[in-house]
Amino acid sequence: MKSEPDAYSIDDLERDQVEPWDGIRNYQARNFMRDDMKIGDKIFFYHSNANPIAIVGTMEVASEPYPDPTQFDPDNKYFDEKSSEENPRWQLVDVKFIQKFENPVTREAMKEEPELEDMLIFKRSRLSITPVTEAEWKKIHEMAGVSVPG
DNA sequence: GCCAACGTTGGC
């Protein structure tokens, strides 16, 4: 899952521990949260529009999907006038901090690994949530120099 | 239902 660190970083999540992943306004990304995520599923935290651009740690799904409250708040930048409490358009999950990598795995380094060349993050440039395979999960932990949790 | 115009994301 991508986030711009200026908006919300891995350090923010370490401080908050659990956070609703709000503001997703792309149907495909929403569908991943709504349909494919289960409590306990593991997630990479990716810093986009950052220096360096990198996977900076991990987190896990900490709730069932539920309506993103920001869509109902007219003062919120993510307000959606076409959505309603009766028929909410946007769903999210809570995420829970697992760890921050001491050595973030940069996009640059990931691009150099043939094992990672099929990652959707390289193929779907503007999608902020993309699935990751078990092999990619392990490889990136290896590159970060940490053991795979669990 | 097509598609041009427009807006946003995000790497570079």
Add this chain to the structure above:
DNA sequence: GCCAACGTTGGC
């Protein structure tokens, strides 16, 4: 800051 990619909107 530029701009490619691409999702969304709205006129027809």
